[in-house]
Amino acid sequence: MKLGLRARLIGTIVGAILVFFIVSALAARSTMSNDLSSLGRKNVQSGSLGFNGYWEQKRDQVRLLTQQVAIQEAIRKNVGAKATKALETALTSVARNAGLSFLTIVDRNGKVIARANGGGAGLELKSAYIKRALQGESVNTATRLSLDELTPEALAPQISADIKNESGAVTGKMTEGLALVSAAPISDTNERTVGAVYGGILINHYYDIVDQASRALGGRSALIIDNAIVSSTISRPNGTRLVDSATTTGMSEIKAGKSYSGVDTQAGVQYLAQIDPILNDQNEVVAARWYGVPLAQFNDIQNHTTQSLLLWGLIGLVIALALAIPVVEAVSRAIIKRSKQVSESAKELAVIVVGTEVSGDHVAQTKAAVERQGELLMQIATTAPMSSEGTIATNTGVKNTVLAASELNAEILGDVVVIDMLAQEMNGRMQHAVTRVNELNDVARGLDELVSGKSAA
């Protein structure tokens, strides 16, 4: 299929604009993908730092509360007097108001005097932190608490849960809890250690920290112990919190004390996530902090920008065509006009060429007729008998030859008339040809101006 000049010019413009926008959209998408990826990583890193801030803040809060309990005059007196009932009342009040999961006071031998959760008085509290506190050290750390430690505090049910994988199958059972704990020595008026206070927050199914972090930072946060999420703001498809759920991404790095940054899928949603190890005061990894932003946020930005680019590209295409079509029309009209001029001139010049050839042929035919007539006349002159007066005597043969010569003469006359007409015709056409040649020069100049954009001098 042959396309016209208009279709070719407009097609070229449309093609060029489309290629421009496709290349631009691809380049923008690729650049945006890299930039968004980098921006996303920075966003997640800073979110993770923020989450760590909330974690540290809660740990300091636990430390502050236990230390305040340790220095309260009434508490110190009651510890000296081993007033279990009074201490229990005071500890319950503090734990409830401050949101501590447990708060326990032991005597100088490590035996429980009172618990915020009640019961267990007289039993030895076997905790490394209590031992350190009784030696005068104030301890504040994240740690793992076993069922043996949590049961006396009536906290075992809080960690008792099945760990399930993505498909809902049980993969294990929680046997330890993650906690922020603090222990501080209690001294008498002579500054001798008479006991210790030990308190903390059990993080399993405790959502204050993750909720605060997510509200302030915008992403999702979670706390992980033993490859299981024990607290999070990640939602399942049904809207419930994702907890007691198995997770594997980045866990090998965490066990090695390193952070993990990358894509992680939780509850069927892809997140750009940062996972950091949680260390105890001995720099041992006890758990992990997970912070992530849904990857769809970045993909949505990318898709929206690409769509906008294509939409604006389409609008640009329409505007470009609206501007280009009149120009193409004008150029096409100018070229078509010149083309018609060339075509008509060529036709006229072709007639002149053909006319010259035909005229030549006709002159040749006429010359042949004249020669034949000359031969006939010569034949009469040489073969006809002559009279005594020197005139040609007529007989039948001579008469026929004269008749033939006469017919030939008539034909030659016609030929001469034709030659005359041809000469007139060709003369007119030759004059016309001069005009046409000038027109062709004009066309050439016009086309040159059209192509080069320069006006001829």
Add this chain to the structure above:
Amino acid sequence: MPDVILFFSSNADTMIATKALKDSGVTAKMIPKPASVTTPANLCLSIDGGAESSAVAALGKANIALGGVVK
């Protein structure tokens, strides 16, 4: 066979027709237009009556409009 006269709308067409017939092997002779023929051209072509069909075919092939034929 007696000659037939082919006439056209212009002298230019008559000349082009002469060339076309020559190229296709039909002998044609240019003659002044007879008084009986009505056409703007003042030249016509005379061909042998036997070559009429091949002449008309050659002119059709060369895309030349034939004004008429006088027998």
